């Protein structure tokens with residue numbers, strides 16, 4: 495992966511902080527930056543849901559620093575931001591059900607932690623902050639595909655926390671004259687996504703269950719759909735958002751997806767075909783807080799950031815399954 499660059503400028507002159515860089519998406523951003531010889535890459539992560547194995551290969555490189563720290567602690571954020579040019583902020587507690595079980599923890603990390611990162615970025619004169627928002631901000635909006643200008647009411651504490659990120663980003667940009675770009679990810683999947691635990695995302699969970707001959711449960715009819723997006727595309731979006739010189743892209747939020755819609759049933763069929771043809775899923779009740787259908791219009795990211803997804807759902811899924819098998 496990452497054999498062709500998404501950037502044109504010389505990143506050996508720049509320093510990058512990836513918060514949540516030991517997690518799934520963050521570790522891919524780190525991998526890309528180190529592969530293309532970034533001047534300095536710092537990871538700030540408390541390993542709450544991430545895994546040191548995701549970045550083990552980079553520890554010891556002269557241009558890489560891992561800070562085991564918490565974005566809820568302002569001093570950890572200040573330390574991580576020293577001499578940093580660009581931040582890719584990925585640290586958060588993901589998962590809608592987790593946020594329903596513990597809304598305070600989700601708020602503390604996703605909302606308060608985000609403010610800590612923004613304050614530290616401001617104090618260190620960081621050039622630009624790019625942060626992970628989520629398609630969950632579209633909430634109950636019954637419109638497809640989703641365009642950035644129109645959102646609905648959030649359906650979970652997680653969605654509220656991401657919406658609050660967008661609102662604080664806008665206020666910090668205007669109040670402190672900062673450059674901040676939000677990326678509304680739509681169901682990112684790929685190698686290194688955690689299949690374990692009660693809050694695992696569907697794709698790694700289904701792959702792991704099928705590989706281990708365990709039952710696969712689909713919530714509701716399975717006709718709910720998602721704009722499943724291979725992680726390489728999310729990395730491209732982060733790199734382009736951090737480095738793009740188009741001023742009209744700054745202080746906005748962008749959908750990051752493929753612009754396609756795949757039902758959970760057909761996602762399951764695609765995985766089963768590769769691992770255990772003929773396997774059947776068990777349907778159970780709908781999950782509270784889930785949105786029904788989610789498909790993005792990605793024109794804004796394409797026009798403003800030059801974002802063009804390079805790997806579609808089926809190709810990304812094959813690569814993901816190959817990684818889990820290996």
Ligand SMILES: NC(=O)c1ccc[n+]([C@@H]2O[C@H](COP(=O)([O-])OP(=O)(O)OC[C@H]3O[C@@H](n4cnc5c(N)ncnc54)[C@H](O)[C@@H]3O)[C@@H](O)[C@H]2O)c1
Nearest residue numbers: 514516517518519540541542543544564565585586626682
């Ligand atoms: N994966 C998706 O489909 C998806 C969709 C929408 C938005 N997002 C967002 O993308 C970002 C990355 O998600 P991911 O899927 O890679 O999840 P992940 O859980 O693999 O990564 C999150 C990382 O943040 C770290 N972290 C959590 N709390 C922290 C804290 N208090 N201080 C420091 N580090 C902390 C975790 O240890 C982990 O390494 C998150 O902001 C998430 O909300 C993900």
